[in-house]
Amino acid sequence: MSAESALALAPVIIFAPLLSFIVLMTAGRWPAHLRERAHCFAIPGIVVSLGASLYAFAAVALGGAHAAVERSFAWVPTGDFVLRMGFRLDGLAAIMLLVVTIVATGVQFYSIGYMHGDPRYWRFFAYLSLFSCAMLGLVLANNLLQLYIFWELVGLCSYLLIGFWFERPEAMRAAKKAFLVTRLGDIGFLLGLLILFRHAGTFEYAQLFQRLPEIAAATPMVLTAAALLLFCGAIGKSAQFPLHVWLPDAMEGPTPVSALIHAATMVAAGVYLVGRMYPPFQAATEPWAPSVLGMTLFQATPLQFVAAIGAITAVLGATIGVLQSDIKRVLAFSTISQLGYMMIGLGVGGFFAGLFHLVTHAFFKALLFLGAGSVIHGTGTQDLFEMGGLRKKMPQTFWTFLIGSLSLAGFPLLFSGFWSKEEILLGAFHVSTPIFVAGILGAVLTAFYMTRLVVLAFFGEPRNPEIHAHESPLNMCLPLWVLAVLSIGWWKFVMLPLHHLIDPGHFSAEVEHAGIVQILGIGAGLLGILAGYLVYYRQSPDPRRALIALPLVGERLVPGATGWLGRAPGVYTLVKNKYFLDELYASVVIAPLFVVSRWAHRFDVKVVDHFVNAVGHVTLLTAILQGKFDKQVVDGAVNGAGWTAGQVGQGFRRLQTGLVQGYALIVFVGLVAATGLYLYFGFR
Numbered sequence: 001m002s003a004e005s006a007l008a009l010a011p012v013i014i015f016a017p018l019l020s021f022i023v024l025m026t027a028g029r030w031p032a033h034l035r036e037r038a039h040c041f042a043i044p045g046i047v048v049s050l051g052a053s054l055y056a057f058a059a060v061a062l063g064g065a066h067a068a069v070e071r072s073f074a075w076v077p078t079g080d081f082v083l084r085m086g087f088r089l090d091g092l093a094a095i096m097l098l099v100v101t102i103v104a105t106g107v108q109f110y111s112i113g114y115m116h117g118d119p120r121y122w123r124f125f126a127y128l129s130l131f132s133c134a135m136l137g138l139v140l141a142n143n144l145l146q147l148y149i150f151w152e153l154v155g156l157c158s159y160l161l162i163g164f165w166f167e168r169p170e171a172m173r174a175a176k177k178a179f180l181v182t183r184l185g186d187i188g189f190l191l192g193l194l195i196l197f198r199h200a201g202t203f204e205y206a207q208l209f210q211r212l213p214e215i216a217a218a219t220p221m222v223l224t225a226a227a228l229l230l231f232c233g234a235i236g237k238s239a240q241f242p243l244h245v246w247l248p249d250a251m252e253g254p255t256p257v258s259a260l261i262h263a264a265t266m267v268a269a270g271v272y273l274v275g276r277m278y279p280p281f282q283a284a285t286e287p288w289a290p291s292v293l294g295m296t297l298f299q300a301t302p303l304q305f306v307a308a309i310g311a312i313t314a315v316l317g318a319t320i321g322v323l324q325s326d327i328k329r330v331l332a333f334s335t336i337s338q339l340g341y342m343m344i345g346l347g348v349g350g351f352f353a354g355l356f357h358l359v360t361h362a363f364f365k366a367l368l369f370l371g372a373g374s375v376i377h378g379t380g381t382q383d384l385f386e387m388g389g390l391r392k393k394m395p396q397t398f399w400t401f402l403i404g405s406l407s408l409a410g411f412p413l414l415f416s417g418f419w420s421k422e423e424i425l426l427g428a429f430h431v432s433t434p435i436f437v438a439g440i441l442g443a444v445l446t447a448f449y450m451t452r453l454v455v456l457a458f459f460g461e462p463r464n465p466e467i468h469a470h471e472s473p474l475n476m477c478l479p480l481w482v483l484a485v486l487s488i489g490w491w492k493f494v495m496l497p498l499h500h501l502i503d504p505g506h507f508s509a510e511v512e513h514a515g516i517v518q519i520l521g522i523g524a525g526l527l528g529i530l531a532g533y534l535v536y537y538r539q540s541p542d543p544r545r546a547l548i549a550l551p552l553v554g555e556r557l558v559p560g561a562t563g564w565l566g567r568a569p570g571v572y573t574l575v576k577n578k579y580f581l582d583e584l585y586a587s588v589v590i591a592p593l594f595v596v597s598r599w600a601h602r603f604d605v606k607v608v609d610h611f612v613n614a615v616g617h618v619t620l621l622t623a624i625l626q627g628k629f630d631k632q633v634v635d636g637a638v639n640g641a642g643w644t645a646g647q648v649g650q651g652f653r654r655l656q657t658g659l660v661q662g663y664a665l666i667v668f669v670g671l672v673a674a675t676g677l678y679l680y681f682g683f684r
Contacts, residue, residue: 003069003089006059009052010071010087013097014137016052017104017129020045024126038122039112042129046105049136053097060094068093070142070206088142088205092355096139096272099359102486103264103366104132106479110370111256113476114377124164128260131157135265139272143203144193147276151189151233151269155182158266162253174249181246185236189273192229195222196280205276212283220286227284227302230277231309238270238339241313245582247336251328255373258328262335263366271342271358274306278351281306307347307431311438314340316579318445322452323576326382327372330453334408335365337442341424344435350427357420360487364407364417367483371401374472374480375457381467384456391458393469398458400480405454407487409447410525414489418525426517440524447528455536 020042027035072086108128115124134157138150163175197203199222200211216223234240239247247267251258261267274281287299300308317337324330338361345354374397375390376382391398407415410422421443428436462469471477574580 003056003059003063006052006056006094007069007071007087007089009056010089010140013049013052013056013101014133014140016048017042017045017136018133020129021126021133024122024129027122027126030122035122038125039108042125043105043108045129046101046108046132049132050101050105053094053101056089057094057098060089060091068206072142072204083145084143084204085146086142086204087140089140092272092275093139095355095359096268097136099268099362100132100135100139100264103362103483104128104135104260106366106370106483107256107260110259110373110476110479111254113473114256114373115254120164124161124254127157127160127164128256131161131260131265135269138269142205144196144205144208144277145203147273148189148193151237151273152186154266154269155179155186155237158182158250158261161257161261162250164253164257168252171252174246174252178246178250181243182236185232185234185243188229188232188235190233192226192232195226195229199226209279212279216283216285220284223280223284224286224288224302227277227281228288228305230280231274231302231306234270234273234343235309236270237273238267238343239313239336240270240309240339240343241316242581244313244317244336245578245585248329248332248578251326251332255328255369255376258332259366259369259373262332262369263362267335267339268358268362271339271346271354274343274346275351275355275358278346281346303347303349305347307344307428307435310340310343310345310347311435312340313337314344314442315438315445316340318442318449319575320578322445322449323572324449325384327375327384327387327453327457328369328382330384330449331365331368331372334368334446334449337446338365338408341421341439341442344428344439345424348424348427348431348435350424353420353423353427356423357417360407360416360420363483363486364404364415367400367404367480367487368408370476370480370483371397371404374476375401377472377476378469379467381464384453386464386467387457388460388463389458390469394458394471396471396477396480400477400484401458402454403484403487405450409450409529410443410521411447411529412522412525416487416489418521419489422518422521425521429517440520443521443524444528444531447525448532449528451529451532452536455532459537 023041024038027038027041068088068090070086070088072084074082075085076083108125111124111128115121118124131154134150134153138147138154141147141150159175159179162178163171165171166175193203196208199215199219200208202208202211212223236243247262250261253261281302284302287301288305289299314337317333317335317340321330321333321337324333338357342354342357342361345351345357372382374394375387378394378397379387379390381387403415407417410418412418421439425436425439425443428439577583
């Protein structure tokens with residue numbers, strides 16, 4: 001077993017789900033009983049990819065290969081330059097392959113029950129297979145251009161799946177919003193890719209990374225610009241502020257899609273991009289210093305900028321999640337917040353920490369979304385305030401959801417989320433106090449809103465008597481238990497020995513203050529859980545209580561905060577409406593674009609169309625006149641010459657009778673005429 005032999009399986013990993021997609025796209029012509037079993041053609045493809053990914057992970061982990069192995073082939077030879085495509089397998093790719101295939105397999109098994117009876121059941125599994133293929137191709141790419149191609153394919157698949165129920169206007173709006181917002185970031189990604197190619201002369205990672213010192217020495221700002229532009233792509237795909245607004249609306253898609261997008265595919269792609277391109281981020285040490293009217297706003301290297309955006313996103317997502325009443329939207333904003341944590345980890349130099357959290361988050365977030373889907377399947381509602389008492393009617397969903405919630409909340413020691421979040425906080429503690437404080441605040445709020453969600457959904461008494469909840473079938477519960485096992489804290493003992501596989505010397509965390517950071521992390525998680533318990537379990541479930549939860553727990557720690565919040569109802573309105581960012585974008589960006597579009601339309605109709613029509617009329621008139629001239633003059637002259645020649649020919653034809661005496665008469669007449677003319681002109 002070697003990394004080289006595992007690399008030979010790379011085409012199998014990518015093309016097995018692609019084959020499932022191709023087969024299923026013909027299912028529209030299948031008999032109904034075969035379309036109802038479309039999963040039988042989709043699941044084998046992802047299971048094959050899972051098996052090959054397990055082999056690849058074992059080969060890299062047990063082989064202890066520090067260097068990447070890759071294989072490439074000529075794709076487009078153009079003169080002296082040859083564009084190559086290929087596959088790269090290293091520790092980062094091996095771990096991501098495992099995460100993607102495990103989650104995708106669980107989602108497909110779960111979808112058998114969740115999507116049963118849907119008229120487009122076969123198409124759903126086809127799109128899931130293509131989605132998995134795109135993400136696996138992105139992970140295994142050995143060059144930036146190939147990564148970008150699969151990156152865009154991931155975006156296309158998300159559009160198709162978010163808008164899967166396209167007969168619903170909300171779903172179509174959400175799909176278009178996700179597609180357009182992420183395209184804004186992708187423009188930056190493409191520009192960064194082209195800048196690196198312009199200065200390095202290659203798209204391939206290995207050659208590109210080797211030439212970074214030369215580029216940094218010659219044009220340091222080029223690397224800074226390229227890294228920031230690459231990060232724009234990650235901002236869009238991984239829903240970082242300010243391009244995070246598409247992710248909550250993506251909940252309009254089927255819940256299994258939400259699990260796949262939030263756990264292992266689309267949003268993970270942005271974090272993976274930063275991790276994969278970490279050498280350019282590290283080499284870009286020249287600070288970016290934007291200025292307005294000669295005044296410098298801030299100075300930050302690309303990694304510092306990544307950490308700052310991550311901190312803003314972590315707190316922003318957590319505060320909004322506190323006041324959401326839709327179970328899927330709570331989880332959506334938690335995803336935004338946790339992605340911010342991953343960016344914090346990468347930004348403060350904790351390469352391993354950020355990717356460790358990506359792995360643990362994939363499993364417990366997939367568990368939570370599939371658990372939410374089970375709740376929705378069993379109750380028929382997504383509103384937390386219509387639920388209650390579900391732990392008695394849906395025990396399997398409750399226990400697995402509780403495990404996922406405790407992992408996300410960072411419950412000490414027992415769950416994976418605690419260990420990965422602790423690594424991030426430890427890195428932030430040694431680099432930036434404000435970012436560390438933002439991380440602690442996000443941890444408190446995360447624990448609070450997850451406790452709130454669990455209490456509102458599963459404890460108390462049912463708040464809507466019309467809802468008759470029931471447990472989900474086995475094919476939906478089994479993936480929950482598998483993901484629950486993967487959300488337990490044993491990942492700490494799996495990931496740390498593999499530290500060298502995904503962190504080739506990028507960061508070595510100081511452990512001098514590890515105990516302090518661990519205590520603060522534990523305290524933050526327990527404080528949030530306690531606050532949620534006191535406000536929502538001991539009191540009535542009023543959403544406004546969320547804003548004064550922490551002062552209720554420790555009024556002495558924040559003197560007067562309860563009263564201040566009570567006198568500031570606008571705070572609730574602000575947070576409840578997601579800081580009015582959608583409205584801000586609608587008024588500042590979308591409305592002006594519509595105005596420009598309307599003016600452009602009017603200009604097109606009134607000016608461009610009139611000019612084009614006038615040119616058309618002139619051209620038509622010219623053509624008509626030209627046609628008449630051609631017909632009357634040119635054709636007349638040509639036809640007249642032909643007619644004259646014909647008439648002359650007819651005249652001469654009459655003379656050619658074939659009678660000798662007639663010819664003799666003509667000769668005689670001609671001779672007489674010639675003699676007469678000669679005599680006439682000769683004697684004058």
